[in-house]
Amino acid sequence: xxxxxxxxISQAILVMFVISVISFTIQDGLGDPxxxxxxxxxxxxxxxxxxxxxxLNDPMVTQYLRFAGNALQGDLGVSYFYGEPTMDVILRHLPxxxxxxxxxxxxxxxxxxxxxxxxxxxxxxxxxxxFMGVSTVGISIPVFLTAIVLIQLFSIGVQVTVFPADTGxxxxxxxxxxxxxxxxxxxxxxxxxxxxGTWESNFFSQTGWAHIxxxxxxLASIMLPLFIRLIRAxxxxxxxxxxxxxxxxxxxxxxxxxFLHALKNTMLPVITVGGVQIGIMVxxxxxxxxxxxxxxxxxxxxxxxxxxxxxxxxxxxxxxxLIFVITNTLVDxxxxxxxxxxxxTGKKA
Amino acid sequence: MKKLMTAVLGSVALAAAPMAVSAExxxxxxxxxxxxxxxxxxHEQLSGGMLQLSHMAFDPLIRWTQxxxxxxxxxxxxERVDDRTMRFTLRDGVQFHSGNExxxxxxxxxxxRLKVSxxxxxxxxxxxxxRVIDEHTFELVTDEPYPLVLNAAxxxxxxxxxxxxxxxxxxxxxxxxxxxxxxxxxxxxxxxGPYQVVERQQGVKVVFERFDNYWDSESPGNVDRVVxxxxxxxxxxxxxxxxxxxxxIAPVPPTDLERIRRDSNTDLVTMSGTRIILFHLNQSRxxxxxxxxxxxxxxxxxxxxxxxxxIMKGFATPAAQMSPEGYQGHNPxxxxxxxxxxxxxxxxxxxxxxxxxxxxxxxxxxYVNDDKIAQAAAAMLARINIKVDLKTLPKAQYWPEYDARxxxxxxxxxxxxxxxxxxxxxxxxxxxxxDSGRGQYNAGNYCNEEIDALVEQAxxxxxxxxxxxxxxxxxxxxxxxxAFVPLHWQDLAWAARKNVRIEPILNVMNFPYLGDLxxx
Numbered sequence: 001x002x003x004x005x006x007x008x009i010s011q012a013i014l015v016m017f018v019i020s021v022i023s024f025t026i027q028d029g030l031g032d033p034x035x036x037x038x039x040x041x042x043x044x045x046x047x048x049x050x051x052x053x054x055x056l057n058d059p060m061v062t063q064y065l066r067f068a069g070n071a072l073q074g075d076l077g078v079s080y081f082y083g084e085p086t087m088d089v090i091l092r093h094l095p096x097x098x099x100x101x102x103x104x105x106x107x108x109x110x111x112x113x114x115x116x117x118x119x120x121x122x123x124x125x126x127x128x129x130x131f132m133g134v135s136t137v138g139i140s141i142p143v144f145l146t147a148i149v150l151i152q153l154f155s156i157g158v159q160v161t162v163f164p165a166d167t168g169x170x171x172x173x174x175x176x177x178x179x180x181x182x183x184x185x186x187x188x189x190x191x192x193x194x195x196x197g198t199w200e201s202n203f204f205s206q207t208g209w210a211h212i213x214x215x216x217x218x219l220a221s222i223m224l225p226l227f228i229r230l231i232r233a234x235x236x237x238x239x240x241x242x243x244x245x246x247x248x249x250x251x252x253x254x255x256x257x258x259f260l261h262a263l264k265n266t267m268l269p270v271i272t273v274g275g276v277q278i279g280i281m282v283x284x285x286x287x288x289x290x291x292x293x294x295x296x297x298x299x300x301x302x303x304x305x306x307x308x309x310x311x312x313x314x315x316x317x318x319x320x321x322l323i324f325v326i327t328n329t330l331v332d333x334x335x336x337x338x339x340x341x342x343x344x345t346g347k348k349a
Numbered sequence: 350m351k352k353l354m355t356a357v358l359g360s361v362a363l364a365a366a367p368m369a370v371s372a373e374x375x376x377x378x379x380x381x382x383x384x385x386x387x388x389x390x391x392h393e394q395l396s397g398g399m400l401q402l403s404h405m406a407f408d409p410l411i412r413w414t415q416x417x418x419x420x421x422x423x424x425x426x427x428e429r430v431d432d433r434t435m436r437f438t439l440r441d442g443v444q445f446h447s448g449n450e451x452x453x454x455x456x457x458x459x460x461x462r463l464k465v466s467x468x469x470x471x472x473x474x475x476x477x478x479x480r481v482i483d484e485h486t487f488e489l490v491t492d493e494p495y496p497l498v499l500n501a502a503x504x505x506x507x508x509x510x511x512x513x514x515x516x517x518x519x520x521x522x523x524x525x526x527x528x529x530x531x532x533x534x535x536x537x538x539x540x541x542g543p544y545q546v547v548e549r550q551q552g553v554k555v556v557f558e559r560f561d562n563y564w565d566s567e568s569p570g571n572v573d574r575v576v577x578x579x580x581x582x583x584x585x586x587x588x589x590x591x592x593x594x595x596x597x598i599a600p601v602p603p604t605d606l607e608r609i610r611r612d613s614n615t616d617l618v619t620m621s622g623t624r625i626i627l628f629h630l631n632q633s634r635x636x637x638x639x640x641x642x643x644x645x646x647x648x649x650x651x652x653x654x655x656x657x658x659x660i661m662k663g664f665a666t667p668a669a670q671m672s673p674e675g676y677q678g679h680n681p682x683x684x685x686x687x688x689x690x691x692x693x694x695x696x697x698x699x700x701x702x703x704x705x706x707x708x709x710x711x712x713x714x715x716y717v718n719d720d721k722i723a724q725a726a727a728a729m730l731a732r733i734n735i736k737v738d739l740k741t742l743p744k745a746q747y748w749p750e751y752d753a754r755x756x757x758x759x760x761x762x763x764x765x766x767x768x769x770x771x772x773x774x775x776x777x778x779x780x781x782x783x784d785s786g787r788g789q790y791n792a793g794n795y796c797n798e799e800i801d802a803l804v805e806q807a808x809x810x811x812x813x814x815x816x817x818x819x820x821x822x823x824x825x826x827x828x829x830x831x832a833f834v835p836l837h838w839q840d841l842a843w844a845a846r847k848n849v850r851i852e853p854i855l856n857v858m859n860f861p862y863l864g865d866l867x868x869x
Contacts, residue, residue, distance in 0.1 A: 031745025039395035039468040043786045046467040155592035185588045293580045295553040308745045
């Protein structure tokens with residue numbers, strides 16, 4: 001266990017180092033950070049003086065060494081735009097993103113497991129076919145489109161008038177397909193509960209939930225179909241295996257076979273994929289947060305790019321890298337719990 | 350589905366309702382701009398967003414009306430003493446948010462700070478000093494006779510000198526203008542304006558509350574609380590308005606103008622703007638551009654009206670010069686001259702009937718539809734056999750390329766900080782000179798000393814009629830010479846819920862005077 005953690009920590013350090021070098025080398029392509037700091041009519045002299053003061057005139061290597069030296073002491077620099085330490089900026093934005101990911105993950109877990117299992121046990125039922133059909137559609141629609149459609153349907157509202165309104169059935173169909181709107185379309189709302197530090201939570205008030213619902217649904221929309229299909233496929237494979245057939249022959253109750261013996265083995269690959277996907281979801285929040293003006297790290301990162309706020313970009317990439325390393329480590333630990341035959345340090349079992 | 354959704358979402362949506370009802374007693378408006386103020390220090394950056402903040406938390410000495418006239422604010426009256434001195438009388442009984450009384454000392458403090466602010470010092474360079482006469486009288490003195498004293502005075506938003514003097518907790522000077530970093534002034538403010546900032550989370554929201562002791566008791570404004578949320582994504586901003594999540598949005602993207610106009614709950618206000626979009630033809634990179642006939646041919650080949658109608662969807666005013674209507678230099682006789690046949694003739698006369706190949710660069714996220722405009726122009730030039738190799742870039746990468754004059758034809762948009770024609774010429778057409786800073790954005794490298802002399806003459810001419818004649822002549826000569834290719838002035842658009850009466854508080858400078866906003 002200890003060896004495993006040491007190995008992971010040294011991997012993390014390597015990952016951080018590589019990320020910092022890469023993000024430092026791409027900064028030249030990101031444009032001039034000064035453009036966002038000064039007005040158009042500021043003279044070249046002023047610009048040069050400012051550039052000198054900010055150390056932007058130094059060679060890249062000098063800049064990197066200065067950054068790395070500070071980073072080793074836990075100082076990841078000061079954001080040009082926010083004028084405060086980048087870690088403070090990120091920590092302030094991170095809770096919003098984590099809450100969004102948590103809400104979406106809960107949605108995915110509580111929907112994909114029952115649906116996936118059902119579709120595996122009763123592959124021929126019309127409901128299974130319906131779920132599979134919908135999930136194909138869901139997987140192929142990009143997140144931002146889902147988000148825009150959700151806003152139109154549930155925030156602005158849609159009045160359908162294609163059916164003849166003078167007939168009873170037309171009226172009913174019009175009503176049926178129209179929506180009222182009224183759901184909040186942007187931001188986190190005003191009613192946030194303060195938990196600790198910079199963590200303000202949406203989970204403790206009705207307005208909070210109303211604000212997080214649409215962004216979470218659109219974020220979940222891309223992963224949910226994937227998980228349903230994954231669980232279904234894994235489960236069907238497990239149900240074909242000898243030990244299940246043997247259990248069935250022994251006359252064990254189907255519920256016990258399905259949910260105790262089969263599900264446990266189904267979940268192994270799902271956990272692996274899930275861990276990676278949570279990391280990817282943090283990345284996907286960039287799109288969701290932009291459309292919903294959700295004040296999380298994704299939105300912050302995107303704006304940092306348009307402003308060429310290099311210290312913030314570098315710090316964000318390093319934090320996200322760290323999140324990936326941590327989730328993967330946790331996945332490996334959980335994996336060991338679910339399947340005791342797996343050895344963490346990678347030695348043959 | 351509606352019924353199902355009502356059942357599922359009804360309870361959640363209801364939670365938002367009580368907030369709307371409570372707005373009966375105290376008027377609150379929710380505002381969505383594309384960005385929130387970068388800092389609370391109004392001298393840190395000269396930009397539209399910062400000026401919008403200035404007009405909320407501070408008051409200028411004088412301000413522009415919708416008709417392009419000056420309206421007294423903190424300066425009650427003013428008179429010209431001689432051609433280098435203007436005397437102002439300050440309003441009595443004006444209080445800062447801190448409780449301090451406004452005096453000429455505060456104005457002097459502000460003036461001195463503007464002189465050292467990197468962004469503002471250019472505007473205040475012609476001024477030698479602000480002379481304090483007594484507690485409510487002061488004079489603005491210029492080195493040379495200067496016609497734009499009042500234009501500059503619209504940028505003087507007096508700061509509370511007592512509040513900004515001294516050292517902060519870290520031992521730094523509270524008055525320091527620091528571009529990036531955590532200065533006292535970038536986190537704290539005390540002005541005389543209608544609103545005080547009570548809460549601010551950068552990038553998330555700024556909450557303003559009306560200042561109880563605001564001096565302007567005649568202002569019709571009845572809004573007690575303003576919540577400003579930055580919503581960068583156009584679609585989201587429009588959705589927020591249509592769904593009732595916010596009451597007032599700006600800017601409105603051209604693609605959504607119709608949608609808002611059709612909606613029965615919202616009002617749309619558009620105005621012809623003052624930002625000119627144009628192309629520079631680089632004469633030092635392309636020999637052909639040194640021939641005025643080639644430049645004219647290009648000017649004839651570009652269909653400004655077509656671009657304004659089709660690409661900008663009518664959301665732009667076609668231009669044949671830089672000065673928009675209302676500016677002194679605006680020359681009403683100059684009209685767009687689209688004529689492909691004439692363009693071909695000129696090309697033939699100049700000996701370029703077979704054309705040539707040039708490079709073109711344009712930003713793709715700085716101005717409305719900038720990349721599409723450049724594509725259209727490239728296609729138009731192909732008709733007179735000029736082959737254009739176009740590259741479009743995000744703005745952060747575009748400006749370094751612009752500074753390097755990296756392409757033969759480059760697109761730029763310009764708004765005159767002084768709201769005056771001479772500013773266009775100084776930055777865009779005068780002979781580039783690193784020492785004086787003239788022609789800083791003249792990517793055409795166009796240089797005509799006669800025209801420059803006219804501009805310099807206008808800059809010291811305090812007789813309005815003579816000055817107007819000079820500036821109009823400059824526009825005429827630049828037009829005849831086809832010094833650059835003007836395209837259009839970008840229009841402005843705002844939208845609000847029906848009960849928010851935005852029309853009277855808007856202006857082409859795009860500083861909504863929110864202190865005077867009436868909500869029904």
